[in-house]
Amino acid sequence: MRFLAWLAASLLLSLLVVFFLLVAALEPAPLVTRGETISPASIAQAKLLLARNDPRRLARGDERTADLPAALIDDGVNHLANRLLHGRGAFVMGEDSAQIRLSVRVPGLPGPRFLNLGAVFKEAEGEPHVASATLGSLPVPAALIELLMASAIKLAGFGDDWQLARQSIRRLMFEPGRGVVVITYVWEPEILDRALALAFTPEDLLHLEAAQRALAGLLDHHGPRARVPLPEILGTLLAHTGDGSLVQRRAALLVLATHQSGQSLVRLLPQARQWPRPRPVKLILLGRGDSAQHFAISAALAAWAGEPAANAIGVYKEVEDARHGSGFSFADLAADRAGTRFGQLVADASPRLNAALGRTLTDADLAPALGGLPEYLSESEFQRRFGGSGNAAYAQVMAEIERRLAALPLYR
Incomplete structure (x- = not known):
């Protein structure tokens, strides 16, 4: 008994020492x-x-x-x-x-x-x-x-x-x-x-397969090159094809983003070779395929890696487009920011998101109007007009994008 009392007193003293050291x-x-x-x-x-x-x-x-x-x-x-x-x-x-x-x-x-x-x-x-x-x-x-x-x-x-x-x-x-x-x-x-x-737990894999099968089923009755509204597919995937958990919804976003990028989950998960592959249907947001693509990919990035990573990747992609692609687009950045905000709502299990999924989603729920946002800017034109991401003119356009997002009930 004396030994047990001594041991208990020693442990208590050690904990107190650690506590006071931390303080x-x-x-x-x-x-x-x-x-x-x-x-x-x-x-x-x-x-x-x-x-x-x-x-x-x-x-x-x-x-x-x-x-x-x-x-x-x-x-x-x-x-x-x-x-x-x-x-x-x-x-x-x-x-x-x-x-x-x-x-x-x-x-x-x-x-x-x-x-x-x-x-x-x-x-x-x-x-x-x-x-x-x-x-x-x-x-x-x-x-x-x-x-x-x-x-x-x-x-x-x-x-x-x-x-x-x-x-x-x-x-x-x-x-x-x-x-x-x-x-x-x-x-x-x-x-x-x-x-x-570490990246994909057994539970993740089960939900990823279920999401892949659900997306394939949703797109199966559309023609190979049909244009399908993104909100219609996104709302069904998140609200009606799983248990509504974070794991299920993150899986749905990743499957949707992979489809939108034109890639296959097989590159990450060899077992996905046995899963049905969705038809190459074009999803659109605000009447645009590129907006749907930017939204879906940014939403998945935010849900899996966090909002800062999604924002950085979105800006990086536009800078690359200015140098080698279709040009810098603030409209694409607006779709990126909307997707990022949506993915963060998924990660936070937001009650606003749950309420929105209880009704039919529309374009106006997910993304702001894109009118007036500069697009197709070459690198030289972007530098001339906006001088890089730290420039006041650049900040002004980004502030306008954030204002439009804040006007949407889902992102308030």
Whole structure:
């Protein structure tokens, strides 16, 4: 009995020490102050990085060296901090080290109180390790941070996946002059398999197959090149072909976006080869096929990856169109923003969305009028008239798009 009493007292004392250390580490100001946006440049960098290191072209044991843009890592850290912790994050690179910074506001305390964490990584051979760490102004043993990180990842069910990814790294180097982190790694195909397993749970797969079959059924009675209103298909997919859960609705949006992009889910999920493929029917929104495509893809991106990622990809796509395609289009951006707002309503399980799905959806429910929004701008014309995304003229048009969106009951 004495031993049990001693053990209980020791555990209580340890918890009290940890509690008071955390309270002492709280600070009145955040270490990281920034928005939650992702830059279109990061989307371009991610696309180029994937093209240069396409895992489908690698064999087991291949050793590769990749240059990861520090700005891309910085945006990624901030995005994950926002999505997982409702905080902010940053990646700051030095000559032979880099620091990951996190700031999370602690609710329920008088005045603003923030938990600020800094973890430093050094250049090294082999898998990366934390070299030093701070919690607020308090130094924290690096081994403790490693243990806490490993425990949290394991509790989340990703322990084996995290360990496999870390063990594949052979060397880590920082080159601030070029603004890149150089990683040498050995490819293991299991990394991709596990990444897909993390992205799509067994429940996701069941709902994706059901959504694919439902979409194929909805389009089956239309002619191969028919023009079908997007709201008609979207409303039925979300309201009448599943249980109304977030998983079901995200699956429906992804299937719809894949169809709209002209791609096949087989590229992501080989088992989708056995599922029926919807007819190549053209869905339209506001009388336009491109608006339906932009809306559907942005809605899926927002529901799966969040609104900042969807916004950044939409702007990136228009910049690319200005350079090599049909030209920059604010009308397309309006459809993107409408889709993004819709996808966020799905992610938030919005009562407004549930109410809208209880009636017949129309174009006017989903997207604003596009009249007067400049389109088909070449790169030179876009630069002459709007001077880039930070220009006042650009901001004025984007504000008009947001005003039109805010006038729609669904997005108020």
